[in-house]
Amino acid sequence: MVRARELTMCYGTLRAVEGVSLEVALGEILGLLGPNGAGKTTILRILSTQIVPTRGEVYLNGEDAKAHPEKVRAFFGYLPETPPLYLDMEVREYLHFVGEARGLSGRRLQERTSWVVEACGLSGVWRQPLGELSKGYRQRVGLAQALIHDPPILILDEPTTGLDPLQIKEMRSLIRELSREKAVIFSSHILQEVEALADRVLILNQGKEVASGTREEIYRRVFPRPVFRVEVEGAAPDWGSIPGVLESERVGEESYRVVFQGEDLFRTLCEKGVAVRALYPERLSLEELFLRLVGGGA
Numbered sequence: 396m397v398r399a400r401e402l403t404m405c406y407g408t409l410r411a412v413e414g415v416s417l418e419v420a421l422g423e424i425l426g427l428l429g430p431n432g433a434g435k436t437t438i439l440r441i442l443s444t445q446i447v448p449t450r451g452e453v454y455l456n457g458e459d460a461k462a463h464p465e466k467v468r469a470f471f472g473y474l475p476e477t478p479p480l481y482l483d484m485e486v487r488e489y490l491h492f493v494g495e496a497r498g499l500s501g502r503r504l505q506e507r508t509s510w511v512v513e514a515c516g517l518s519g520v521w522r523q524p525l526g527e528l529s530k531g532y533r534q535r536v537g538l539a540q541a542l543i544h545d546p547p548i549l550i551l552d553e554p555t556t557g558l559d560p561l562q563i564k565e566m567r568s569l570i571r572e573l574s575r576e577k578a579v580i581f582s583s584h585i586l587q588e589v590e591a592l593a594d595r596v597l598i599l600n601q602g603k604e605v606a607s608g609t610r611e612e613i614y615r616r617v618f619p620r621p622v623f624r625v626e627v628e629g630a631a632p633d634w635g636s637i638p639g640v641l642e643s644e645r646v647g648e649e650s651y652r653v654v655f656q657g658e659d660l661f662r663t664l665c666e667k668g669v670a671v672r673a674l675y676p677e678r679l680s681l682e683e684l685f686l687r688l689v690g691g692g693a
């Protein structure tokens with residue numbers, strides 16, 4: 396549904412994005428994750444045809460975005476980091492205005508407006524001017540305008556910025572619900588956000604892809620061999636003498652992270668007289684993976 400190949404974007408001498416490729420299918424959520432200035436917004440602006448990349452190709456719903464920008468604009472809804480709202484307009488006026496600009500009219504416009512108002516929880520503020528809405532409601536209106544024409548693709552730049560915890564929860568569940576029948580791509584610099592929402596992640600740093608895939612795939616890239624957490628009782632084991640243990644790291648009082656390649660770590664440890672209290676496969680958070688990938692340590 397969304398396919399971008401080898402995107403590069405230069406602003407003067409600054410290479411904001413370099414050689415980034417991505418794909419998002421219907422029913423899938425891709426999270427772009429990276430620190431400030433990593434190039435996330437630039438990629439989303441390229442995908443939403445606001446800027447033309449210095450190099451690279453974008454296909455939305457099979458159409459070449461560079462060759463047919465007008466055509467592909469019908470295929471997506473875009474929520475920019477700061478939604479462009481006309482602050483004097485009431486919510487209902489604004490959504491009608493955007494719907495008409497998207498080519499809707501008559502019954503279809505009424506239907507779609509009612510749908511987005513319901514889906515985005517806007518019925519209580521329907522007659523309020525946008526300028527009087529809280530940040531959370533403005534963000535919902537921003538999402539509503541992106542959805543009004545029922546596009547198959549949703550492009551969301553930092554969709555939960557500025558929302559309170561309850562609003563974040565609601566926004567996430569709405570996006571998840573929508574993703575059942577849409578391709579969703581969103582950006583965030585918050586690891587928990589991406590972890591909570593994305594099926595797949597594209598990690599960016601200084602304009603370049605650092606890793607991409609599901610968390611498990613990224614995990615396997617960071618740790619190509621199985622990693623276990625081992626909790627022991629008593630003295631620290633002599634890890635170097637235990638067959639199959641390739642690396643060990645102390646991560647707590649009596650807790651170790653162990654890279655093991657062999658048949659049965661538990662049995663091997665017991666045979667060596669190690670008193671094992673707990674042993675389980677390690678599952679690093681996206682945050683730890685991210686830090687390892689960008690070289691910030693564990």
Ligand SMILES: Nc1ncnc2c1ncn2[C@@H]1O[C@H](COP(=O)(O)OP(=O)(O)OP(=O)(O)O)[C@@H](O)[C@H]1O
Nearest residue numbers: 406409411429430431432433434435436437438584
């Ligand atoms: N219009 C522009 N002109 C010049 N430089 C730009 C422009 N837009 C972005 N940049 C630069 O490109 C780089 C990538 O910016 P971008 O906004 O894409 O990053 P980001 O990952 O979205 O960051 P943030 O999380 O802070 O929004 C930054 O160094 C930024 O200063």
